[in-house]
Amino acid sequence: MSVQERKERERAHRERLIVATARELAEQQGWDAVTTRRLAERIEYSQPVLYSHFRGKREIIGAVALEGATELAAAVRAATSAADGPRAKVTALAHAYLDFATDNPAVYDAIFQLDGGLAFAREDTPEPLKDAFAALLETLAVVAGDGVHPGLFTEVFWAALHGLATLTRVGRLPPAEAGRRVELLVDRLAIV
Amino acid sequence: MSVQERKERERAHRERLIVATARELAEQQGWDAVTTRRLAERIEYSQPVLYSHFRGKREIIGAVALEGATELAAAVRAATSAADGPRAKVTALAHAYLDFATDNPAVYDAIFQLDGGLAFAREDTPEPLKDAFAALLETLAVVAGDGVHPGLFTEVFWAALHGLATLTRVGRLPPAEAGRRVELLVDRLAIV
DNA sequence: AATCGATCCTAGCACCGCTAGACAACGGAG
DNA sequence: CTCCGTTGTCTAGCGGTGCTAGGATCGATT
The missing domain is CATH 1.10.357.10 (Tetracycline Repressor, domain 2)
Structure with a gap:
């Protein structure tokens, strides 16, 4: 049980990281610069990870x-x-x-x-x-x-x-x- | 002289065609659908022709x-x-x-x-x-x-x-x- | 008729959003 | 402690984007 909870916490934490990083990148260089590749690189994960949290880029913008x-x-x-x-x-x-x-x-x-x-x-x-x-x-x-x-x-x-x-x-x-x-x-x- | 004038007329005509087609395509299917390839196909020229009239896509939008x-x-x-x-x-x-x-x-x-x-x-x-x-x-x-x-x-x-x-x-x-x-x-x- | 310059197209670059499939890591069962 | 199966992550790649270099072709001029 506790293991699962820890994983969920980590997942939630990473999701907040994605949103915060997208926002930061957008404010720094504009939304055009917020590509899935750059975003993935900044959070130090690969691209597909983003898609395990959000359906796509628009959902990240929505968040x-x-x-x-x-x-x-x-x-x-x-x-x-x-x-x-x-x-x-x-x-x-x-x-x-x-x-x-x-x-x-x-x-x-x-x-x-x-x-x-x-x-x-x-x-x-x-x-x-x-x-x-x-x-x-x-x-x-x-x-x-x-x-x-x-x-x-x-x-x-x-x-x-x-x-x-x-x-x-x-x-x-x-x-x-x-x-x-x-x-x-x-x-x-x-x-x- | 006359030859050159005819060419300039044709060029101007083609430029109006590009702008009109871009506008038409944008109204029909939204600006996302206005890609240089589709636009080129519609005016029945190749992509690079667009760039002999406009510096790039933004200039077409500007027009x-x-x-x-x-x-x-x-x-x-x-x-x-x-x-x-x-x-x-x-x-x-x-x-x-x-x-x-x-x-x-x-x-x-x-x-x-x-x-x-x-x-x-x-x-x-x-x-x-x-x-x-x-x-x-x-x-x-x-x-x-x-x-x-x-x-x-x-x-x-x-x-x-x-x-x-x-x-x-x-x-x-x-x-x-x-x-x-x-x-x-x-x-x-x-x-x- | 030959030449030479303007004009246009084919092919390709680097990048985009997104995804399939291989692979590794790890918790639970025997 | 070992093995299995699930879960999670990554590499690689698809079709698309805006844009451009370089070669071919066409036509007006000499």
Whole structure:
């Protein structure tokens, strides 16, 4: 029994190692550099080992995405709970979200841009993703305004943040005035 | 002289054929299916011919993106000029933008998601891209509100549209309520 | 008609994601 | 303690990718 448990622990440990290494490599050199060969070399195992943990590369991306979604939710909650008043909370949320995208571009891509084989906006959506949306909803529902469905409002606000995050990061928007864009967005969208 | 001119015409024609075929193939089967081999086969030339027109695959994507940006600008202008009043114009703009993204997903990706080697928000940004932004600016500047820089406002509005477009298309947002999201967005952002 | 340059294709490089099948290591049974 | 069978891992290879070197072919010019 104990033997089997030890093996399972080792397996779980190696699986975390794979995900962490993939994430690290992606942040360092971009997802294009995350090949199964390079990944295998970094964890000091052969390629096929990866396939005993994950069905394929997309599942590895998906695992990084789930890990990232959990962190994103935590970052958003930490920022909002540290702020006082609805207006300040929303601003803090926006900055926390955009900072996360800036600081973890590869993880952000894994969550929202790449195909990690994850289901969104459905019943079988993985918990971390639902929870990340919930983290946004908690704060944004307060400022949705009368007669506006909180979920719908959150979707729109989130989409705006997502647009700012992605367009800024690929150079479509000059990063200099990021702060003023957030200010404008919060000013107009949130009803305090 | 005439001979040389004929050859140049043929070359230009073949180049348009490459771009059109790449676009067609991408819309039919996704960009993953656009390989240099398949593309070469479709235009009935060998692979290396592609490289006598473009430096590589990204430049082909870039060419599709420029073509698409021109069409996007035209679609936006057509929609806004057909509407009466600032409010209606902004709504028409939003719908035209989102419809373009829905109807030409591969082209939209080429413009905003994929790496086509294009420069954005810089001096050497290609004209079609600048013009597409200008098409948005023309209508949105009117509803930016007092003391708000029109360019900044356009960037925020655009980012929101971009967020809605991308999140909807990859299934992150249920498409059913797309109309109500646009309504909310215009209501809050535009100052009529 | 012969030549010479432009044009195009065949063949191949290094790399990709993924997998079949050989092989070794190790826990449990006799 | 030895043997067996399972479990785990690796080597090698498949078909595909973007891209390119070098030879063949075609056609305009002399």
